Amino acid sequence: MVPESVEAVIAAFARTGYVADRGLAVTTFLGLRLGRPLFLEGEAGVGKTEVAKVLAEILETDLIRLQCYEGLDASQALYEWDYARQMLAIRLIEARGEGGEADVSDIMSREYLRPRPLLQAIEASALGKSPVLLIDELDRADEEFEAYLLELLSDFQVTLPEIGTIRAEEPPVVVITSNRTREIHDALKRRCLYHWLDYPSVEREVEILRARMPGVDEALARQLAMAMSDLRALDLFKPPGVAETLDWAAALKVLAASHLDPTTIDESLGTVLKYREDIERVREHGLEALVHE
Numbered sequence: 001m002v003p004e005s006v007e008a009v010i011a012a013f014a015r016t017g018y019v020a021d022r023g024l025a026v027t028t029f030l031g032l033r034l035g036r037p038l039f040l041e042g043e044a045g046v047g048k049t050e051v052a053k054v055l056a057e058i059l060e061t062d063l064i065r066l067q068c069y070e071g072l073d074a075s076q077a078l079y080e081w082d083y084a085r086q087m088l089a090i091r092l093i094e095a096r097g098e099g100g101e102a103d104v105s106d107i108m109s110r111e112y113l114r115p116r117p118l119l120q121a122i123e124a125s126a127l128g129k130s131p132v133l134l135i136d137e138l139d140r141a142d143e144e145f146e147a148y149l150l151e152l153l154s155d156f157q158v159t160l161p162e163i164g165t166i167r168a169e170e171p172p173v174v175v176i177t178s179n180r181t182r183e184i185h186d187a188l189k190r191r192c193l194y195h196w197l198d199y200p201s202v203e204r205e206v207e208i209l210r211a212r213m214p215g216v217d218e219a220l221a222r223q224l225a226m227a228m229s230d231l232r233a234l235d236l237f238k239p240p241g242v243a244e245t246l247d248w249a250a251a252l253k254v255l256a257a258s259h260l261d262p263t264t265i266d267e268s269l270g271t272v273l274k275y276r277e278d279i280e281r282v283r284e285h286g287l288e289a290l291v292h293e
């Protein structure tokens with residue numbers, strides 16, 4: 001069900017365990033109402049990908065995910081031919097011996113097509129079951145792919161030479177994410193509603209811990225959130241995201257640690273920081289400084 005208001009979006013997110021701030025909720029609400037893609041940018045591990053998963057859950061529909069990478073091109077994102085089945089079909093036709101050789105049209109039909117995420121999304125929409133289409137980490141793909149995507153996002157139809165045109169009457173709900181390792185082209189951004197996901201405040205991070213780790217000790221959650229906030233202020237090579245906060249909390253639970261102290265932090269720092277230089281930097285800064293009573 002499409003939420004009726006911004007407050008309803010926040011509530012629906014909360015029911016799935018996702019703590020959305022108002023800015024994200026407004027952008028999501030508008031995106032759903034106006035039928036525009038969401039463009040979510042932010043540091044690693046701040047909950048960008050999760051927004052798409054949560055939306056699929058809220059809208060009770062499928063999530064179709066296209067993970068972008070360097071060298072991804074339109075054909076890989078759209079469909080591929082099922083060569084093994086085509087070969088098999090040719091053999092079968094020839095074995096039956098009906099008039100000799102197999103015709104191209106016998107093996108170039110929809111039956112032998114394996115839809116990749118973009119075609120999956122368009123086909124599902126054409127059948128009246130609009131999915132959530134997640135185009136994850138678009139900054140990893142090349143600019144040519146972006147140009148192709150721009151075209152697709154404007155009319156949601158594809159023409160396959162051997163098969164014809166498939167058109168999504170009701171376009172899918174599109175969520176595009178980027179870690180901003182490079183700028184995404186303005187033309188594509190213009191089609192979307194933009195939201196920058198920041199690291200959460202201490203208050204919000206405590207809320208996230210409560211939502212994601214039911215039963216977490218209130219004082220420990222606060223200590224963790226404050227230590228995270230300190231770490232993010234340290235000019236690290238790779239500041240930890242919300243994902244790391246949750247990992248840290250899970251690690252402390254396994255270690256049966258009920259509060260943070262320098263020894264516990266020292267032992268569990270590897271769940272939060274993944275670069276030797278960052279760990280050294282934090283040790284220099286002093287582990288006691290991360291402990292808030």
Ligand SMILES: Nc1ncnc2c1ncn2[C@@H]1O[C@H](COP(=O)(O)OP(=O)(O)OP(=O)(O)O)[C@@H](O)[C@H]1O
Pocket residue numbers: 017018019020042043044045046047048049050051177179208211212242243246
């Ligand atoms: N506001 C939030 N409420 C609840 N959980 C959150 C929130 N933000 C992040 N998380 C959790 O943090 C983890 C990381 O989120 P996610 O994978 O969506 O981050 P991301 O921004 O896509 O990261 P990356 O850039 O590394 O792909 C997930 O387990 C997600 O559930």
Ligand SMILES: [Mg+2]
Pocket residue numbers: 048049050136177
């Ligand atoms: Mg992600």
